Amino acid sequence: MPRIYLDNAATTALDPSVLEAMMPFLTEKFGNPSSIYSYGRETKLAIENARKSVARILNANPGEIFFTSGGTESTNTAIHASIKDLGCRHIITSSIEHHATLHTVECMEHNGLARVSYVKVTKNGHIDMAHLEELLKESGVKTLVTLMHANNEIGNLLDIVAVGELCRKYDAIFHSDTVQTVGHYPFDLKNTYVHFINGAGHKFHGPKGVGILYVNENISIKPYIQGGGQERNMRAGTENLYGIVGFAKALEIATQSYKDDISYINELKHYMAERLEKDIPGVSFNGDTKGDSLYTVLNVAFPMNDRSDMLLFNLDMAGICVSGGSACSSGVNSVSHVIKAVCNGTADKIVPIRFSFSRHNTKEEIDMVLDTLKDLV
Amino acid sequence: MNLNLPVYLDNNATTPMDPRVLEAMLPYFVEKFGNAASRNHSFGWVAEEAVDYGREQVAKLINADPKEIIFTSGATEGDNLAIKGVFEMYASKGNHIITCTTEHKAVLDTCKHIEKIGGRVTYLQVQADGLIDLTELEAAITPETILISIMYGNNEIGVIQPVREISKIARKHGVLFFTDATQAVGKIPVDVQADGIDLMAFSGHKMYGPKGVGALYVRRKNPRVKVTAQMDGGGHERGMRSGTLNVPGIVGFGKACELCMNEMESEAKRLSAMRDRLENGLMVLEETYVNGNREHRLPHTANISFKYVEGEGLMMGFNKNIALSSGSACTSASLEPSYVLKALGLGDDLAHSSLRFGLGRFTTDEQIDYTINAVKETVLKLREMSPLWEMYKEGVDIDAIEWAHH
Numbered sequence: 107m108p109r110i111y112l113d114n115a116a117t118t119a120l121d122p123s124v125l126e127a128m129m130p131f132l133t134e135k136f137g138n139p140s141s142i143y144s145y146g147r148e149t150k151l152a153i154e155n156a157r158k159s160v161a162r163i164l165n166a167n168p169g170e171i172f173f174t175s176g177g178t179e180s181t182n183t184a185i186h187a188s189i190k191d192l193g194c195r196h197i198i199t200s201s202i203e204h205h206a207t208l209h210t211v212e213c214m215e216h217n218g219l220a221r222v223s224y225v226k227v228t229k230n231g232h233i234d235m236a237h238l239e240e241l242l243k244e245s246g247v248k249t250l251v252t253l254m255h256a257n258n259e260i261g262n263l264l265d266i267v268a269v270g271e272l273c274r275k276y277d278a279i280f281h282s283d284t285v286q287t288v289g290h291y292p293f294d295l296k297n298t299y300v301h302f303i304n305g306a307g308h309k310f311h312g313p314k315g316v317g318i319l320y321v322n323e324n325i326s327i328k329p330y331i332q333g334g335g336q337e338r339n340m341r342a343g344t345e346n347l348y349g350i351v352g353f354a355k356a357l358e359i360a361t362q363s364y365k366d367d368i369s370y371i372n373e374l375k376h377y378m379a380e381r382l383e384k385d386i387p388g389v390s391f392n393g394d395t396k397g398d399s400l401y402t403v404l405n406v407a408f409p410m411n412d413r414s415d416m417l418l419f420n421l422d423m424a425g426i427c428v429s430g431g432s433a434c435s436s437g438v439n440s441v442s443h444v445i446k447a448v449c450n451g452t453a454d455k456i457v458p459i460r461f462s463f464s465r466h467n468t469k470e471e472i473d474m475v476l477d478t479l480k481d482l483v
Numbered sequence: 484m485n486l487n488l489p490v491y492l493d494n495n496a497t498t499p500m501d502p503r504v505l506e507a508m509l510p511y512f513v514e515k516f517g518n519a520a521s522r523n524h525s526f527g528w529v530a531e532e533a534v535d536y537g538r539e540q541v542a543k544l545i546n547a548d549p550k551e552i553i554f555t556s557g558a559t560e561g562d563n564l565a566i567k568g569v570f571e572m573y574a575s576k577g578n579h580i581i582t583c584t585t586e587h588k589a590v591l592d593t594c595k596h597i598e599k600i601g602g603r604v605t606y607l608q609v610q611a612d613g614l615i616d617l618t619e620l621e622a623a624i625t626p627e628t629i630l631i632s633i634m635y636g637n638n639e640i641g642v643i644q645p646v647r648e649i650s651k652i653a654r655k656h657g658v659l660f661f662t663d664a665t666q667a668v669g670k671i672p673v674d675v676q677a678d679g680i681d682l683m684a685f686s687g688h689k690m691y692g693p694k695g696v697g698a699l700y701v702r703r704k705n706p707r708v709k710v711t712a713q714m715d716g717g718g719h720e721r722g723m724r725s726g727t728l729n730v731p732g733i734v735g736f737g738k739a740c741e742l743c744m745n746e747m748e749s750e751a752k753r754l755s756a757m758r759d760r761l762e763n764g765l766m767v768l769e770e771t772y773v774n775g776n777r778e779h780r781l782p783h784t785a786n787i788s789f790k791y792v793e794g795e796g797l798m799m800g801f802n803k804n805i806a807l808s809s810g811s812a813c814t815s816a817s818l819e820p821s822y823v824l825k826a827l828g829l830g831d832d833l834a835h836s837s838l839r840f841g842l843g844r845f846t847t848d849e850q851i852d853y854t855i856n857a858v859k860e861t862v863l864k865l866r867e868m869s870p871l872w873e874m875y876k877e878g879v880d881i882d883a884i885e886w887a888h889h
Contacts, residue, residue, distance in 0.1 A: 111526060117518035117727065125512050132505055132693070138497035143798070143806040145491065175556030175695065178716040178726035206716030206725060213715055308727060313512070315556065315695045315729025330713075332596050333559045333589025342589060343559030344497060344688060346695025346732075418523050427524035 109425040110471045115258050115286060115403050115462035116429055120352070121311040127355040128313065128348040139345050140336065149347050156354035160318060163361050164288070164303075166295040172319045172337050173350050177285040179330075180304030180319035181206040183341075184281040185252060187327035188302075189219050192279055194250040197222045198241050200233060202262075202444045203254050207283055211252065220250070231262040231393040231448045238269065242276040249276065254283040255303070256290075259431050259444040259460055260393030261403030263287075270299030279325070285309055286400055288318070289360040291368075301325055305357075307349065311464070312356030316349030367465045372401040374463050378472050379404055385476065386483055392448055392458055402463050407449075407456040414457045414483050421459070424478045429460050486849040492807040494689075494843030495638050495666060495784060500735070501691040501844065507738040508693065511731040519728045520719060530730045537737030541698050544740040545683065546674040553699045553720045554733055558665040560713075561684030561699040562589040564724065565661045568710025569630045569682070570597055573659070577627030581658075583607040583615050584826040585642075586634050590663055594632070603627070611828050612776035613642035617652065624656045635664035635673065635683075639823040639839055640775030641784025643667065650679025659708060665689050665697075669743035670781055671751060675700055681708050687732065691844055692739025696732030699724075746844075754842050755782035757851050761840060762787065764855035768862055770875070774824055774837060783842040786824075788833040791872040792865045797838060800861035805854055808839050 111119070131152065137145025139153055153173070161168040174180045185207065188194045197211050197220050215222045223241050226234035233253060242249060251273050256263050266282055273280040281302040284293075288303070289310025295303070301322045308314040321327060321340075333342035360367070379396070382389050388409035393399060408414045418430055431442035441453045449456065461475070491499070511533060519534045521527025535549070542549040555561045566580065582594055584606050594604045605623045607615050615633060624631075631653050636643045646662060653660035661682040667673055668683075669690030675683060686697030701723065702708045716725030743750075762785050765771060770790035789797065794809035809821070820834035829837075838858070842851075866872040874881055 109525065111524075113518075113521060113524065113526070116521050116527075117516060119514075119516040120512040122513055132500060132508075133502075134499075136497060136499040137806070138493070141493060141496050141806070141808060143493075143802055143808075144489065145493070145806050146496075175560070175729070176726045178714055179556070181716070182714045204716070205718070206714075209715035209718075209725070306727065308516075308518075313731070314727055315732045331560055331563050332592035333562060333587065334592075342563075342592065343557045344686070344694055346556065348693075349695045349729075422524045427521075427526050429521060429523050 107425045109427060110475060111427045112461045112463060112467065112475065113427050113429050114464040115309070115460065117308045117314065118311045118464050119466065120313060121356060121359055123359065124312055124352045124355045128352045131348040131351050139347065140334070153345055153347065153350050156350045159354045160357055163357055164293040164295050164320065165297070166320055167323055169338070170295070170320050170323050172321060172340050173345065173353070174317045174319050174341060175315055175346065176317040177283070177304050177306035177309075178206040180317050181281075181283055182210050183319055183330040184302035184304065185210045185214065185250065186330055188250040188279045188281065189214055191327040192325060193248045194279055195220050195247040196245050196249040198225055198238065198249060198251045198278075200225050200227055200253055201447045202227055202231065202257055202260075203252070204258055204283055204285070207252055207254065208443075225253070227447055229448065229450060230397070231257065231260050232398070233264060233269070235268065235272070239272055242272060242278055245276065245278075249278040250281065251278050252281040252283070254286070256286040256400040256403075257393065257444060258286050258403070259442055260405045260448060261395070261400035262393045263398040263400055265398070266300065267298060274299045286402075289357055290400070290402060292361070292364055295320060307353040307356055310356055310360050313349045313352040316346050316353045318353065363465070368401055371463045371465060371467070374467055374469060374472055375401055375404050377469065378461065378476065381476050382406060382479070385480055392445060404461045404463075406459050406461065408459060408483055410455050410457055417457050417459060417482060420482050421478065424482075426475055426478060430458060431460060486847070486853055488804050490805045490850040490854055492805060492840050492842060492846065492854060494846075495839060495841035496808060497688045497694065498691045498843050499845060500693060501739065501742055503742060504692050504735045504738045508731040508735040511734050517730070519730055520717060530728075533730055533734050534728055537733040540737035540741045544673075544744045545668060545700060546676050547700050548703060551700050551703050553701055553723050554728060555684075555697045555699055555724060556695055556729070557688075557697040558663065558684045558686035559589040561686070561697050562587070562663055563593050564699050564710060564713050565682045565684055566590065566593045566597065566630065566632060567713055568723070569659055569661065570602055571711035572709050573629040577629045579603045579605070579625055579627040580630045580632060581605045581607065581620065581623050581628060582632040583609055585609050585613060585637055585823045586632065587638055587663055587665070590632055590634065609826050613637060613640050613774075613827055614776055614779065615644060617645065617648050620649065621652050624652070624658060628656065628658050630659050630661055632661045632663070635662045635667035636671070636781045637775065637823065638666050639821055640786040640827070641666070641781035642775040643671070643779045643781060645779075646678045646680070653681075654679060666781060666784075669740065669747065670783060672747065675702070681706070682710070687736035687739055690739050690743050693732045693735040696729050696736045698736070750844060751782040754846070757846060757848065758783060758785050758840070758842055761785060761842075761851050761855060765858055768859060772833065774827060774829065785840040786837055787840070788824075788829065788837040789862045790833060790836055791869050791875060792836050792862050794836050794838055796865055797836070797858070797861055800865065801857045805857060807841070809837055
């Protein structure tokens with residue numbers, strides 16, 4: 107049975123040309139980048155070239171880009187550093203953040219290292235900017251604002267520039283979890299007030315096990331993982347060489363085709379949304395689907411009934427690969443914290459399904475999914 | 484003829500990936516790319532199955548239960564997680580950790596961090612052969628001691644610590660025993676049950692597997708050990724290490740473990756014979772010393788000092804054709820003499836004149852012959868140019884000379 111993969115917010119297929127770029131480093135160019143002979147020098151060079159390329163694309167300095175094992179490590183590093191190295195005693199976040207942020211923030215609060223405020227979320231899933239400013243104004247201590255750029259479940263986009271300006275005004279540290287947007291949108295970090303952003307290779311057709319943390323040059327933090335001088339003493343551990351090379355390559359490929367990809371995928375998403383509204387009675391969408399929304403994510407609220415109850419299971423039986431929420435908590439059999447937050451007490455009356463797209467999806471696939479859905483619901 | 488140049492003799496820094504490992508990994512990049520945490524569709528299940536299988540392969544190599552394997556990004560992360568995780572989890576029991584001065588930087592730097600956040604650390608000295616003194620270890624234990632962190636095999640000199648005796652002492656006093664076994668796992672039999680290990684870190688790229696992946700063994704029974712997660716998030720790895728699993732890396736790591744398991748015995752024999760031949764070939768040179776205990780040693784490692792010759796100069800002599808290091812890769816950019824050799828009591832002269840030979844699965848007899856000749860020639864040539872060597876040959880007691888200080 108042909109399968110249709112619409113879970114690209116969970117992970118994406120590695121681009122074959124990314125693998126091609128990684129291959130020499132998976133085979134003959136295997137040296138430890140810290141070694142000083144030729145094997146080490148050639149791999150060190152590959153890492154530094156990757157760093158330059160990533161920095162150029164994000165309009166940052168190479169010295170601001172640190173390679174990590176992925177988005178979760180980067181988020182943990184940023185939040186821990188904000189508290190322990192930058193002196194933040196108050197964290198402002200939201201209830202719809204990724205668990206990497208929420209659980210780290212809870213840990214800080216639990217250990218008495220910082221007080222936590224949750225900024226209000228509007229009905230369609232956006233950050234209440236007025237409330238954010240209020241929280242910042244009343245903070246009284248050095249504050250960390252950690253808000254994700256695009257929500258992984260409902261796709262809502264944050265106005266990262268506007269939040270940055272608020273943080274500038276109140277001298278707050280700003281971390282934005284950009285795992286769903288790096289490789290999906292252009293960045294201009296030199297002209298954005300943000301101290302930390304993070305990225306994960308596998309969200310944009312790059313490899314798993316590698317990510318970045320951008321640390322603005324105006325702040326100085328200590329390493330989160332100790333034990334060796336790698337990443338200019340910021341992140342110890344032998345570098346994931348091919349991962350790093352693959353990350354840069356995937357970002358380069360994404361950058362070359364941003365415009366085309368955005369319009370192509372956006373069209374798929376809106377086509378699907380329109381057809382769903384037309385064909386399936388009672389369907390609605392979680393988040394600001396038609397407004398400021400990630401073009402790769404469509405979170406559909408199917409009305410709960412006897413037939414939609416088993417929807418995820420039945421979609422899988424039909425070869426359609428989607429998710430009820432984030433992959434990281436998809437083993438948990440309950441409505442996600444994000445859906446609960448945006449559904450205002452009606453979460454038990456809907457079946458939320460996240461469809462997430464990539465440039466590999468086609469309109470034919472969407473038509474097949476729509477036909478299946480019509481039968482199932 | 485099997486002489487491929489350059490000769491790679493730095494397998495303690497990293498190893499080339501075994502082609503069979505890469506072959507196992509390849510399907511998981513482009514086609515079977517699913518997120519192992521995706522529970523609603525087959526892409527996720529295929530990835531999860533691959534991770535489960537990898538976990539079994541890894542567990543089997545060290546005689547552990549698959550549930551005791553926590554995948555990490557490598558041994559450094561594993562060292563950090565073990566030490567910080569135990570320090571936080573067992574804070575109510577005590578705050579004292581015992582380690583030794585020849586540990587890898589990942590352990591030493593983490594211990595320094597622990598001291599900054601209110602912990603107390605005892606750094607045991609090692610004896611001249613690199614082994615710790617078990618009496619000193621036992622004497623260092625206090626009621627506040629929560630962890631003994633002693634590496635299995637040393638990365639610079641290959642010395643194997645008396646792990647079973649250490650674990651007996653740890654057990655006797657109710658202290659957890661963590662070992663950084665990055666250099667030992669896959670090279671010599673490591674059995675967490677027989678060895679009495681509570682926590683153990685190791686990584687893929689030191690055993691012909693991929694970089695960017697490793698594991699922390701955390702004992703689940705007798706006693707049940709817990710660590711506080713250092714990376715919070717989606718609750719992967721039973722809450723001890725969050726973050727999307729590096730599926731191809733884990734598949735490769737698993738395969739590498741399986742290959743080591745099947746081939747360890749013959750490989751260790753072959754490598755130790757080769758290593759001994761290399762060592763004997765070089766020991767014919769005067770004033771040449773093997774560093775560390777030669778009996779309790781990893782089969783593929785030799786660390787040799789050539790007195791009156793600078794290690795760095797020596798390396799320059801054959802740099803193009805032989806890739807090796809004068810110490811650990813993680814500190815090889817620095818010109819400081821190795822802290823491990825200094826800990827054995829070597830003076831700067833001997834510590835500066837050392838080379839670490841790390842043989843591996845793909846090292847050939849021809850390469851060893853070539854290396855013996857190249858190193859011998861270079862040592863002789865450099866000594867010919869050395870005024871110190873000349874003085875030594877004339878019978879001057881160099882150690883007795885009082886040098887003018889600036």
